[in-house]
Amino acid sequence: MFTVSVRTDIKRVAKALDDLARKQLPFATAQAINATAQIVKLAEQENMRKVLDAPTPFTVNSIAVKRATKSDLVALVYVKPVAASYLLPYETGGLNKLNSQALLKPISAKVNQYGNLPRNLVKRLSAKPNVFVGKVQTKAGVVDGVWQRTKQTRGKRAGLKLMIKFEDAHEATQRLDFRGVGQRVVASTFRGELDKAIAKAMAAAR
Known part of the structure; x- marks a missing residue:
């Protein structure tokens, strides 16, 4: 598991907002985080299709999202446990996991x-x-x-x-770079998603 923080982006935006917009910031931030998390999920799935040899729908769909709320501004993009157990060598290295004795x-x-x-x-x-x-x-x-x-x-x-x-099990040579994919997507998309979420929240508040 790894963490990508967007606190700096949120603080910069907050300084430029008036009181009304600042009140909408927690809700807008949760919406932006969730939108970004969904984009990360899609990027991770597309990366799986590129890196792995014909991954099954079960493997591709093992990427899931736990959504943020305005009281808990944390979203989690993760791999479900069963798939994580056999995908780990394609992230950190090591021998591929066998489903049987061979x-x-x-x-x-x-x-x-x-x-x-x-x-x-x-x-x-x-x-x-x-x-x-x-x-x-x-x-x-x-x-x-x-x-x-x-x-x-x-x-x-x-x-x-x-x-x-x-x-016998052999060395997993492909690398998914789950962390790198997630970090790049957050860096390129979150600020835009936050601006859109604030604008939408302000329109609804007026």
Whole structure:
């Protein structure tokens, strides 16, 4: 978690306001903070789509906003806990988090539109009589994964076909820069959102 303060902007604006406008400042500030937080959320989601390889809607929609009020001028843009647990290495570095004992790398198995294997696919495949899970000695070395026994066809001998390869966790090389994206958006948008919110609040007060 990180903090971006806009107190300096608010103090500068407050000095230039008359008494009526100053009374509207807490409400206008809350509106401006919330508008900025929403822009930060959209920017973080767009950045995810650029940095990560076809992130799922669950991952993109894990960015959420806790809104500010005029009595609590703090908004929070955060990643929901489940997604945060596997996105953290793409922010701070380290090994990617595995959903099981190994990273499942599709080889010949069908994937969904996001390049991911369907849920419980290994279990369903391993239940088939011509499929097994285990290690096989290949020319490239021992390979652990889900294998399919293929039938002999015209011009092709029977053999083994690797469907899913089991790999260890590896270093997450992409960086989301969640902090940097948020700071840049706040710096470029908050003052404009505050001016708009004050003007709107003044129009409603008159």
